[in-house]
Amino acid sequence: MKSQLQDFREEGWQIILDEVNNFCELNMIPVIDMEDSIAIRGNARRSRKGQTITNFHHYRVEIFVVDLIIQEMNNRFSEVSMELLSCIACLDPKSSFSQFNVQKLLRLADLYPEDFSSNDYVYLESQLRNYIYNVQRDPQFSEVGDLGSLAQQMVKTGKNTIFPLVYRLIQLALVLPVATASVERVFSAMNIVKTDLRNKMGDEWMNDCLVVYIEKDIFATIENEQILQRFQLMKTRRMQLPPLRYSSATTTNTSSVNQ
16 A cells, blocks of 8 residues: 555646646636645645745645545555554464465564573474464364454464463464554544643543543443442541432432422
C-alpha cells in the first residue's frame, strides 16, 4: 500500500487532472488555468498581505493530499514495524505453514531480548526446525487457519510443552496487537482526562482516573454502595458516610414533607 501510494503521488495527479478536464469539456464546464494566481485561503493574515498562490499549487498541494496520507502511513508503519509484521507473518499456519521462515523468527526473538535469554536463543533454531517438521506432518494441524487456533491446537495436543520457545513466539504474536491497541486507547483517553483545567494532575491520580475511564464497562457493573463502603474502610474518617439507600430514602421523605 505504501508503494502504491508513492506511485500514485508521482503519477496519479496527471491522470486525475486529465479525467477532470475531459469531464469539463464533455459537460461544457469552464476549465481553470492552473497558472493563474489566487489569494491564499484559510489564512486571514497572509490574505491581507496580498500573498497569492497558483491554482496548480492549490490543487496539487492543498487538495491532492497524498503527501499527508503517505506521512501518516510512514508514521504508523515504520521500518521496524514492517519488519516486525513480516516476522510475525512467518507463524501463519495457512497453506501448511507455507510462510514459515526460521531466520525471520530468530530475528523476531532478537526484538524481544527480555523474553528470550541467551540460552533460549541457542536452542530456538533447532526447536523451530523440529517444530515445522512435526506440525506439517500432523493431520491435526492441517485445518488450522489462524494464530489463535494454532495456539489452542498446540495446547490441546501438548506441543506447547514440547516446543515451549515456539509457543512463546506465538504468544507474543497474539499479544502484540492487543498491547498496541491498549496503548493507543490510553493516549486517546489521556487527552480527555487530562484537560487544561487538570494540567497539574499528579501521575498517581491521573493513572487512577485513566483506569476508571478506560475500563468503564467493568466499573459500570460495580454498585455505588460498594464503592462508598470501600472508601469508608480505607482509613479512619471523622464522619461515617451514610448508605446510599438510606440517603435516597431520606431525600425522598424530606421532599414529601416539604410538599
